[in-house]
Amino acid sequence: MEGDTADQDLATLTKALGNPARVQIMRLLVRREACVCGDIVNELPLAQSTVSQHLKVLKEAGLIKGEIDGPRVCYCVEPRGLRRLKALVGSL
Amino acid sequence: MEGDTADQDLATLTKALGNPARVQIMRLLVRREACVCGDIVNELPLAQSTVSQHLKVLKEAGLIKGEIDGPRVCYCVEPRGLRRLKALVGSL
DNA sequence: TTCCGACATCGTAATAGAACGATGACCCGG
DNA sequence: CCGGGTCATCGTTCTATTACGATGTCGGAA
Numbered sequence: 001m002e003g004d005t006a007d008q009d010l011a012t013l014t015k016a017l018g019n020p021a022r023v024q025i026m027r028l029l030v031r032r033e034a035c036v037c038g039d040i041v042n043e044l045p046l047a048q049s050t051v052s053q054h055l056k057v058l059k060e061a062g063l064i065k066g067e068i069d070g071p072r073v074c075y076c077v078e079p080r081g082l083r084r085l086k087a088l089v090g091s092l
Numbered sequence: 093m094e095g096d097t098a099d100q101d102l103a104t105l106t107k108a109l110g111n112p113a114r115v116q117i118m119r120l121l122v123r124r125e126a127c128v129c130g131d132i133v134n135e136l137p138l139a140q141s142t143v144s145q146h147l148k149v150l151k152e153a154g155l156i157k158g159e160i161d162g163p164r165v166c167y168c169v170e171p172r173g174l175r176r177l178k179a180l181v182g183s184l
Numbered sequence: 185t186t187c188c189g190a191c192a193t194c195g196t197a198a199t200a201g202a203a204c205g206a207t208g209a210c211c212c213g214g
Numbered sequence: 215c216c217g218g219g220t221c222a223t224c225g226t227t228c229t230a231t232t233a234c235g236a237t238g239t240c241g242g243a244a
Contacts, residue, residue: 007119011112018107019232023099030184038190050233052192057231071190071241082184089181092122092174111202130220142203144222149201163211163220186244193238200231208223214216 010088013081016061021046022054026077029064035076037069102180105173108153113138114146118169121156127168129161 017023025040041051055075058064062081066073109115117132133143147167150156154173158165 007115008112011110011115014106014115015110018103018110020100020103021232023103023106026184027099041191046232047234048191049193049235053232056192066191068191068241071188073191086181086184089178092118092178113202133221138202139204140221141205141223145202148222158221160210160221163218165221188241188243190241191239194236196234196236198232198234200229202227202229204226206224206226208221210220210222211218213218 006088006091009084013061013063013085013088016057016063017085019054019057021051022058025051025054025058026063029075029077035067035074037072037074040075098180098183101176105153105155105177105180108149108155109177111146111149113143114150117143117146117150118155121167121169127159127166129164129166132167 017026021044024044028036028040028043038048038051040055041048044051046054055064055066059066059075062078063085064075064081065078066075068074109118113136116136120132120135121128130140130143132147133140136143138146147156147158151158151167154170155177156167156173157170158167160166
C-alpha cells in the first residue's frame with residue numbers, strides 16, 4: 001500500500017471523484033445497486049453530453065463500468081476500483 | 093452522511109487530494125507524526141513556491157494545518173478533516 | 185430500409201490548475 | 215538596525231477541466 005504507484009493511484013482516483021457531479025453519480029450508482037442507465041442525466045442538472053463526459057472520467061479511473069444493453073448503456077460501480085480507493089484513503 | 097452538503101464536502105476533499113504532489117505531502121505528514129516544516133520542499137522535486145501552493149490547497153480543504161514556529165511553519169495533519177474524508181469515502 | 189431514441193464524440197469558450205521565478209513579509213542572530 | 219533564512223504571495227505561462235450545442239453512431243421499431 002506504499003510507494004509511488006500507490007500515490008499515483010490515489011491521486012488519480014481522488015481526482016476522478018473530485019467533482020460534485022461525479023460524486024452524485026457515484027452515490028446514485030451505489031444507492032441503486034442495479035445498474036442504471038441514462039436516467040443519470042435526468043437526475044443531474046447538466047446536459048447529456050456533460051454527464052457522458054463525467055461518466056467517461058469515472059470509467060477511465062476504474063470506478064464504474066458500462067455495459068451496452070441494446071440501445072442504451074448500463075452503468076454500475078466497479079467494485080474493484082471502489083475498494084482500492086477505500087483502501088488507499090484508509091491507508092492515510 | 094447523506095445529502096448535498098456531504099456530496100460537496102466529499103468532492104472538495106477528494107479534489108484537494110487529487111494531485112500526486114499533494115498525496116505525497118499527506119503521506120509525508122502522516123508518516124512523521126511530528127509536524128515537519130519546509131523539509132517538505134526538500135522531499136519533493138518542486139519549487140518552494142509550488143509546494144507552498146499545494147500546502148495552501150490542503151489547508152483550505154481542512155486536511156492539514158500549519159502553526160507558526162518562529163521563523164518557520166510547522167505543518168501537520170488535521171485529524172478532523174482526514175477523519176471526515178475517510179468517513180465520506182467509506183460511505184460509498 | 186428508414187427513422188427515432190440513446191449515447192458518445194467533436195469543437196469551442198470560459199474557467200481553473202500547476203508550475204516557475206521574483207518579490208514581499210516576517211522572525212531572529214549579529 | 216541590518217542581514218539571512220523561511221514562507222507566502224504575485225504575476226505569468228501553459229495546460230487541463232468543465233460545460234454546452236451540434237454532430238456522429240448504432241440498435242431496434244416501423
